[in-house]
Amino acid sequence: MADFDIDLMSCPLPKMDYDTIQLAHGAGGKLSADLIDKIFIPRFGNETLDKLEDQAVLNIPKNKIAFTTDTFVVDPIFFPGGNIGELAINGTVNDVAMSGAKPLYLSVGFILEEGLPLETLHIIALSMEKAAKQAGVKIVAGDTKVVNRGSCDKLFINTSGIGIVPNNVNISANRLTPGDKIIISGSVADHGMAVMTTREDLSFKSKIKSDTAALNGLVEVMLNISEDIHAMRDPTRGGVATTLNEFAKQSDVGIQLYSDKIPVKHDVKGACEVLGIDPLYVANEGKLIAVVGSEIAENMVEAMLKHELGKNASIIGEVVNDNKGIVVQQTGLGVNRIIDLPVGEQLPRIC
Amino acid sequence: MADFDIDLMSCPLPKMDYDTIQLAHGAGGKLSADLIDKIFIPRFGNETLDKLEDQAVLNIPKNKIAFTTDTFVVDPIFFPGGNIGELAINGTVNDVAMSGAKPLYLSVGFILEEGLPLETLHIIALSMEKAAKQAGVKIVAGDTKVVNRGSCDKLFINTSGIGIVPNNVNISANRLTPGDKIIISGSVADHGMAVMTTREDLSFKSKIKSDTAALNGLVEVMLNISEDIHAMRDPTRGGVATTLNEFAKQSDVGIQLYSDKIPVKHDVKGACEVLGIDPLYVANEGKLIAVVGSEIAENMVEAMLKHELGKNASIIGEVVNDNKGIVVQQTGLGVNRIIDLPVGEQLPRIC
Numbered sequence: 019m020a021d022f023d024i025d026l027m028s029c030p031l032p033k034m035d036y037d038t039i040q041l042a043h044g045a046g047g048k049l050s051a052d053l054i055d056k057i058f059i060p061r062f063g064n065e066t067l068d069k070l071e072d073q074a075v076l077n078i079p080k081n082k083i084a085f086t087t088d089t090f091v092v093d094p095i096f097f098p099g100g101n102i103g104e105l106a107i108n109g110t111v112n113d114v115a116m117s118g119a120k121p122l123y124l125s126v127g128f129i130l131e132e133g134l135p136l137e138t139l140h141i142i143a144l145s146m147e148k149a150a151k152q153a154g155v156k157i158v159a160g161d162t163k164v165v166n167r168g169s170c171d172k173l174f175i176n177t178s179g180i181g182i183v184p185n186n187v188n189i190s191a192n193r194l195t196p197g198d199k200i201i202i203s204g205s206v207a208d209h210g211m212a213v214m215t216t217r218e219d220l221s222f223k224s225k226i227k228s229d230t231a232a233l234n235g236l237v238e239v240m241l242n243i244s245e246d247i248h249a250m251r252d253p254t255r256g257g258v259a260t261t262l263n264e265f266a267k268q269s270d271v272g273i274q275l276y277s278d279k280i281p282v283k284h285d286v287k288g289a290c291e292v293l294g295i296d297p298l299y300v301a302n303e304g305k306l307i308a309v310v311g312s313e314i315a316e317n318m319v320e321a322m323l324k325h326e327l328g329k330n331a332s333i334i335g336e337v338v339n340d341n342k343g344i345v346v347q348q349t350g351l352g353v354n355r356i357i358d359l360p361v362g363e364q365l366p367r368i369c
Numbered sequence: 370m371a372d373f374d375i376d377l378m379s380c381p382l383p384k385m386d387y388d389t390i391q392l393a394h395g396a397g398g399k400l401s402a403d404l405i406d407k408i409f410i411p412r413f414g415n416e417t418l419d420k421l422e423d424q425a426v427l428n429i430p431k432n433k434i435a436f437t438t439d440t441f442v443v444d445p446i447f448f449p450g451g452n453i454g455e456l457a458i459n460g461t462v463n464d465v466a467m468s469g470a471k472p473l474y475l476s477v478g479f480i481l482e483e484g485l486p487l488e489t490l491h492i493i494a495l496s497m498e499k500a501a502k503q504a505g506v507k508i509v510a511g512d513t514k515v516v517n518r519g520s521c522d523k524l525f526i527n528t529s530g531i532g533i534v535p536n537n538v539n540i541s542a543n544r545l546t547p548g549d550k551i552i553i554s555g556s557v558a559d560h561g562m563a564v565m566t567t568r569e570d571l572s573f574k575s576k577i578k579s580d581t582a583a584l585n586g587l588v589e590v591m592l593n594i595s596e597d598i599h600a601m602r603d604p605t606r607g608g609v610a611t612t613l614n615e616f617a618k619q620s621d622v623g624i625q626l627y628s629d630k631i632p633v634k635h636d637v638k639g640a641c642e643v644l645g646i647d648p649l650y651v652a653n654e655g656k657l658i659a660v661v662g663s664e665i666a667e668n669m670v671e672a673m674l675k676h677e678l679g680k681n682a683s684i685i686g687e688v689v690n691d692n693k694g695i696v697v698q699q700t701g702l703g704v705n706r707i708i709d710l711p712v713g714e715q716l717p718r719i720c
Contacts, residue, residue, distance in 0.1 A: 044606075044717070046605070046607030048711065050606075072602060073464050076433070076434050082428055088478065089527060091480060117423075163441075168519075179424075180531070191421070255397035256397030256398050260397050260398060268421065361398060366392045367516060
């Protein structure tokens with residue numbers, strides 16, 4: 019079921035009185051307690067969460083923190099390369115990490131549909147446990163709501179995250195400066211196309227897998243090269259095109275993309291062509307875009323190439339003085355085309 | 370529509386290209402930007418949120434913080450005395466405040482159903498703005514997802530919150546000590562019965578209003594009397610009965626409730642009788658239970674009585690040595706009855 023390697027033999031679904039989620043599992047009574055005790059605490063437990071207070075009290079050693087929230091509604095909830103639970107951990111870890119912060123603590127809020135198989139929730143909780151461990155973060159606060167059948171689609175997950183920002187780091191979408199280089203950590207459009215190609219009416223065979231991954235380890239490597247990263251973001255919904263447009267507008271600069279530098283895997287490119295979708299607009303869940311001064315760009319890429327999640331890193335463009343607020347890509351023919359913000363919704367419920 | 374006094378004349382829905390939520394409003398592109406610029410930033414804007422980064426970077430002056438999350442799925446989204454937006458602000462402010470912390474920052478995650486009228490979202494955002502101002506908290510991070518029609522019920526809201534815990538405060542469900550007094554800040558069951566009596570098939574006339582309110586101001590008054598509050602919680606889902614059971618179990622003590630001390634408003638009591646529901650099990654959204662040493666209990670109540678949200682505060686019971694883990698209420702006849710955790714779901718989607 020899950021692509022994340024989950025061993026249900028060594029960690030089977032605990033014996034419970036019901037096989038599926040009941041409204042009472044969200045009511046705060048005995049069944050709520052049962053769900054927390056048997057499904058969540060064994061997976062997420064730590065000295066803070068185990069207290070079962072309504073809030074986590076945390077010791078924060080430094081005084082600048084990053085705080086972020088994201089809700090996950092991806093459909094289907096299991097897709098090649100991952101599932102909604104893993105995505106919910108990695109997505110929020112990444113949003114914290116993109117500020118240069120070290121992610122430390124997460125909260126998790128579930129909305130469950132009455133009738134959801136408990137085994138599904140168990141597998142998702144297992145994936146979340148594994149993803150949180152890999153990223154080195156603790157789940158310290160949680161909430162579960164159950165809605166009646168038909169009032170949500172299986173389950174939705176909100177995660178919020180807290181991290182510590184190093185003192186000298188100041189990463190922001192408004193710090194792009196002409197001459198800066200645009201770096202991408204690897205191939206684009208993997209996550210979005212993995213989800214798209216599994217949707218029922220697009221079931222052509224493909225080996226495309228989501229790239230969902232926690233990027234905080236890669237960010238640490240990058241900050242060791244230089245703390246002076248100007249801007250950084252993970253190009254999720256709306257893809258690389260949207261992130262770069264936001265950068266260009268917020269810094270009031272132009273962005274020039276090199277024509278043939280943006281890495282796209284062969285299968286992904288094929289699927290995009292079949293569906294008529296530009297990979298620059300497709301969601302990624304384990305990639306980052308960094309904007310750095312040209313003097314450190316080569317060193318930065320070199321360091322990234324040595325990390326598993328940066329092994330296809332490359333410089334894909336630069337910040338320019340003209341075309342303020344606009345992203346331009348040179349085509350193979352030497353013509354410039356404007357990479358605008360997407361207007362409609364190509365890929366609903368991708369994350 | 371909203372009970373919270375919203376002046377749409379002075380703050381009308383901005384002119385937008387659509388009247389209802391489209392899938393593209395959640396896609397991260399132009400329509401997403403439009404929604405953020407016209408509906409959310411005018412309501413929630415502040416120097417942190419306006420940066421439109423994927424995470425808020427916050428200066429935290431002290432080193433112990435409270436962190437909490439809660440998802441709101443209340444049905445209907447407008448009810449007498451409030452709406453889902455106001456509830457989402459107050460609920461998370463209260464969860465932070467119950468640790469004795471001063472709530473400072475909130476994140477907001479929306480799940481919107483395609484087709485939701487923009488005016489509904491606008492009114493809810495206005496209520497949230499007002500509630501956040503009243504509570505003195507800033508919304509510093511946000512996320513919006515849109516799901517296709519039928520995949521959620523109108524809208525759900527997750528809020529996560531951060532606050533600063535004063536150094537000498539140590540409030541916890543495991544600090545109840547025999548002899549301690551149980552204080553409630555006012556009448557019980559208002560919120561739950563306000564929602565129940567508005568559900569379609571229970572439309573008997575009543576004047577019951579939700580008690581939704583931010584309790585951080587009251588908590589400040591209480592901490593001024595003594596920082597040594599042993600335990601504190603807002604009895605939301607599952608009501609007073611559930612909160613006290615959790616306290617009794619986590620501290621391994623008994624709780625004895627006085628028979629006639631629990632304040633229930635006349636209309637609320639009537640509605641509970643008609644529906645066959647015990648008010649002790651019904652959700653509150655603007656009440657707190659505090660457990661304090663007997664030597665300070667009277668002073669604490671006296672101070673609470675002077676605050677708008679504590680004007681019906683009273684001592685409703687005490688912590689005892691016997692009946693460990695159990696909550697007992699003396700009935701009018703002098704017989705003890707056990708107030709157990711609720712087993713089923715009496716009131717789905719109450720918050």
